[in-house]
Amino acid sequence: MSTTSEQTTDRRPLHERVAADLRDEILSGAVLPGAVLPTAELQQRFATSSATVEQALDVLREEGLVTRCADTAEAVPDSVVLEHRQRTMRPSRSLAPADPGQPFRWVTEARKRGVRANCALLEVKQVPRPPAHVARALGLDAAAPVLLRSQILTFDDEPAGLVKAYFPLDIVRGTAMTEHRKVRGGTSTLLARLGYPPLRCVDSVSARIPTQEQHALLKLPPNVPVLRTFRVVYSDHDRPVEVHDTVESGHLYELQYEFTQAL
Structure with missing residues (x-):
């Protein structure tokens, strides 16, 4: 009605x-x-x-x-x-390291759904004092430095997501992750090679009004919200080794989670 x-x-x-x-x-x-x-x-x-x-x-x-x-x-x-433009993505499928010679899982999973997915690196830098919520998630002191890698995700050449990924500097210092270039197979693959395989992640998802930066980088139409996913990735002994603070274009992105009954 x-x-x-x-x-x-x-x-x-x-x-x-x-x-x-x-x-x-x-x-x-x-x-x-x-x-x-x-x-x-x-x-x-x-x-x-x-x-x-x-x-x-x-x-x-x-x-x-x-x-x-x-x-x-x-x-x-x-x-x-026209078409239903939201692309359904399954976050659980992108956690594991990529197979040898393959792009990282997010790209592979998108392509399986007929989407021409890609990522463009924006910046790689050391952050002396990370945002407080990032430091807490990584179990670090407020003044502990981290590495930030930010990138734009695209669907069919259209901006769809903005990712800010944070890593404890003591883990990634001196590795390819600190260089301004893509990491073959994605950061999960490199972390696994360093002895920190991603074993568990916790996602917190919310709808947000985009910031000015997000609106500009994602080239959003007026009045379109974003999905914000704050992901903490844990390795052996439940050590947090990676934080993703991601915003996805609300008119292009749909997240799908699958659950089984907890015993």
């Missing part, structure tokens, strides 16, 4: 509310790719003007969810739903 302005406490502009309802139907699969969204029907459904409907559809066009119908003589053309 559509909600009118008289029935709701939602203070967003009406066109944003209309876009939100349509976005949810597209991303959930209730409206499939190729479906036509007739402007006149949307006007009636949401009890609003064609101008408001057009504003709502403009929002979805900017997110790549709909496009205008081609070859139409209508003053306000109907729109057609």
Whole structure:
């Protein structure tokens, strides 16, 4: 059921509310790719003007969810739903070190799902005083230095994730991880070779409003949230050896976790 302005406490502009309802139907699969969204029907459904409907559809066009119908003589053309753009990723599949000669697991798993995935290294540097939440997660003193490796993840050449990965400097000092270049097989592979195989991880996932940096680097459309995943990776003796502070574009990324019953 559509909600009118008289029935709701939602203070967003009406066109944003209309876009939100349509976005949810597209991303959930209730409206499939190729479906036509007739402007006149949307006007009636949401009890609003064609101008408001057009504003709502403009929002979805900017997110790549709909496009205008081609070859139409209508003053306000109907729109057609494009693909469901959120790519489902399984974080548990990317923990293990990569097989010899293969890219790191995140890339491999994305490619299995038909996504042209890649990563671009932004910076590698030593941080004398890491963020407090990172130091706590790694079990370090506030003044203990860490190594930061940050990178952009892309889906089909479109920015999809921003990763800031932190490592205890005493573990990685003098290794390829401290150099400004990709690590063959990913950091998990190198940590395993150093004697710190990733055995367990704990993910804390939340929805956030993007910061200015995140909005710029991920080239986000307006009003799109991000998923923030804070991952702590543990090795032998439950030692934390890696922290990932990651934000993923909300309109491109879906996380899937699988659980079995705990005994």
